[in-house]
Every structure is written in structure tokens, then in C-alpha cells.
Amino acid sequence: MTKKMSGMKVKLYIYRQGTGRVLAGQRNASLGRSAESIDATSKDTEGFWNESLPGFKSYTIDADGAYVESDAAYEELETAFLNSENVDVYLEMPSGKRYEGNCTITDFSLDLPYDDLVTYSISLQGNGSLKIILESNQTEAITSNEVEV
Template identity: 75%
Template sequence: MSGKVSGMKVKLFIKEAMSGKVLAGQRNATLNRSAESIDATSKDTEGFWKESIQGFKEWSIDCDGAFIESDEAYKILETAFLASENVDVYLELPSGTKYEGNATITDFSLEAPYDDLVTWSIALQGNGALTTTAAPVVPGV
């Protein structure tokens, strides 16, 4: 087994605030993680090379999907966007590993080209920590 993962098996889930119900509906997704670089260079740095340490971190998710009017996930996202509310989301790998957090919807577009499928795209900016939950270990496997 190669350990490679197909992107079509990675899913973004949106948790509905009232019921805790988990919904999905995306086609593509990108998890972005970055950190500030803090200059830690001093006069005694060896060889005059800059040194740095990691500062504040941030995360975001960009994704898109095919627009389906009856899709509950789309309705939850639209309602949250219009009400200026954050959403709880997680990205799940086929292994069961999850990247989870609370996010602000910073962009929510609907594209309706004349000769193609109607699609939506969304940008989610992390609000606080992104937690990682490893896939559960199954005994004997």
C-alpha cells in the first residue's frame, strides 16, 4: 500500500449549531496553515545567519462545491453567513484523522456560468486553535 490519499476521499463537514448534526457538501478543499516568523537574531548568532522562532499561528479552509438547492450544508452556511455567525467545521481524511475548529465565513460566492454547472465557493478563516484528532486505532488491524 502506498499511503497516498485521493482528494476525493477528504470531506469537509459543517456542524449545525442547534442539533449538532454533521453535514457535508463540498467538492474541493484546501487546508491552509501558517505561522508568523519572529526574528530571534542576536549579536552572538554564529556566522551572521538570521535566526527565527515561530510566532502566532493561523489556519483557514477554502473549498467549493456543486450547488444543489436542497443541500442542507449549503443552507446552514448561507444562514450563518447572512447572520454573521461562525461555524464549527472539520476536515476528515479517509483514515478518520480530523482537523477541527471554529471559523468565520469571510467569502461565500455563487457562480452561475451560462454554459456550466452552478457552483459555490467559501473561505473559512479559523477562529482560535485548529485541533487534530488522530484516527482511532483498531485492535488487531
């Protein structure tokens, strides 16, 4: 039987100057990965079926949570957004497996209801490759062409 995982312990970190800071108050996060396809269909294609080749890949990270005013990671995101700078981030699984990359902040919202918690939401668009780092070898990054467990 395979072990199921709860998302409660998956955290988003902002990485700067050798230190990863967890984004406080985080409730939800999602990692979206997609790939374009290149149409390779030709007159030689067998049986009237389309043929395709893998194209460029991209990723996004979306997160939301309860706003914590004194959070250093949130302050780093806010500064990067205001200065039009990219940020280094990673999502860490309970096992220690990490998904990390450099991202552009594409949406950074605060919800300020009069009768509830102040909450934030953020959308990050990957800039370059998404690296997968496994717990067993934290120093070796796995790129799109390598997978080791």
C-alpha cells in the first residue's frame, strides 16, 4: 500500500541570500506544470493520426493564506513585487523533496474584509527550469532530463 500525503505540511519558502524563509499563514498552494506540443504531422504520418513532439515546459505556483504583518518572507515578496524583481522559491514536501525555481510575481493580492481575517494570494510564473531536489541527495538538482529516487 502506498503512503498518502496530507498537504498540511507542504510549505512555500522564499529563498534569499542562502536562507529559506517559510511564507507565514499559508493555507493553500498549488504547483502547475505544463508542456507545449509541437505538431510533427506530415504526409508520412501513419493512419491519419496526428504526431507531436514535446515542446517548451513552464510552471506556476499559486498560494494563499492568512496575512501575518511581521512576516519576513511576505516582506521580501512585497519588496520584490514593488521593485519588479524575480524571487527564488521552493515548495518543500514533508519527505524533504523540494520543487524550486526562480519566479516572476504575476499577481499579489490582499483581501481586506471588515468581518474576517486579512488574507493574501500570490501567483508566481516560473522563469527557467523547475528543479526537483530529493531528500536523499539535497545537493544534486534533478532537471527535466534526470530522475533519480
